[in-house]
Amino acid sequence: MEEKLHIIAHDYKIGRAEREKRNGHRAACLWFTGLSGSGKSTVANVVEQELHNMGLYTYILDGDNIRKGLNSDLNFTEQSRIENIRRIGEVAKLMIDAGIIVLAAFVSPFIKDRQMLRNLMDDSFVEIFVDAPIEVCEQRDVKGLYKKARAGEISNFTGISSPFERPIHPDVHIHTDKQTLENSVQAILDIVLPKIKIN
Ligand SMILES: Nc1ncnc2c1ncn2[C@@H]1O[C@H](COP(=O)(O)OS(=O)(=O)O)[C@@H](OP(=O)(O)O)[C@H]1O
Numbered sequence: 539m540e541e542k543l544h545i546i547a548h549d550y551k552i553g554r555a556e557r558e559k560r561n562g563h564r565a566a567c568l569w570f571t572g573l574s575g576s577g578k579s580t581v582a583n584v585v586e587q588e589l590h591n592m593g594l595y596t597y598i599l600d601g602d603n604i605r606k607g608l609n610s611d612l613n614f615t616e617q618s619r620i621e622n623i624r625r626i627g628e629v630a631k632l633m634i635d636a637g638i639i640v641l642a643a644f645v646s647p648f649i650k651d652r653q654m655l656r657n658l659m660d661d662s663f664v665e666i667f668v669d670a671p672i673e674v675c676e677q678r679d680v681k682g683l684y685k686k687a688r689a690g691e692i693s694n695f696t697g698i699s700s701p702f703e704r705p706i707h708p709d710v711h712i713h714t715d716k717q718t719l720e721n722s723v724q725a726i727l728d729i730v731l732p733k734i735k736i737n
């Protein structure tokens with residue numbers, strides 16, 4: 539039988555609302571999903587710069603600060619990806635409670651996990667589908683990983699030997715093979731800025 543844990547939450551005196559009031563904007567999680575090389579990091583970075591330059595409080599979560607640290611015990615099996623996204627979702631939720639606009643850039647290939655994120659963060663969650671055909675991502679091959687995956691040197695590679703389930707109703711859908719970077723950033727800001735405004 540599973541051990542019963544006795545965890546009782548504290549009643550905090552300072553909550554999200556107080557932090558948002560002091561920051562002058564609402565918190566949110568902008569979640570970038572898409573194939574490797576689709577443009578998640580590139581777009582997220584420019585969106586963050588824009589928000590930061592407006593004086594807003596932001597933070598980027600991506601492979602560099604998560605898969606090299608908190609999630610360094612995880613690989614790319616289905617189970618590991620599910621756990622990867624679960625933990626990142628919990629971190630993003632804490633950051634929302636801290637009053638921050640979190641930009642999370644992860645392949646996050648499964649619909650079920652992205653739905654879990656929306657349930658966890660409710661209307662603070664903004665799903666951004668960074669879309670480009672796999673041929674384009676492979677052509678870009680920013681990190682040389684597609685070449686390695688085709689050569690059989692990397693297993694479970696998204697789009698080649700592991701699935702990517704396209705979002706059905708993302709909040710924002712950008713096509714980085716057709717739209718300019720500036721255009722994609724503007725489309726995201728158009729959705730996000732009204733959301734983080736304190737009325
Ligand atoms: N097997 C396999 N499949 C996909 N991607 C791989 C793989 N192995 C390494 N990489 C590199 O790791 C980055 C994806 O990590 P994520 O944490 O975003 O993946 S996931 O959300 O858990 O599916 C991804 O980074 P991005 O290119 O920035 O998307 C890859 O560079």
Ligand SMILES: Nc1ncnc2c1ncn2[C@@H]1O[C@H](COP(=O)(O)OP(=O)(O)O)[C@@H](O)[C@H]1O
Pocket residue numbers: 572573574575576577578579580581643668678680713714715717718719722
């Ligand atoms: N319109 C565009 N939007 C975003 N990235 C683009 C665009 N056109 C070309 N790129 C290039 O595509 C690559 C995307 O890489 P990256 O942002 O690391 O993707 P991901 O984080 O999804 O793996 C970069 O080299 C970027 O310069």
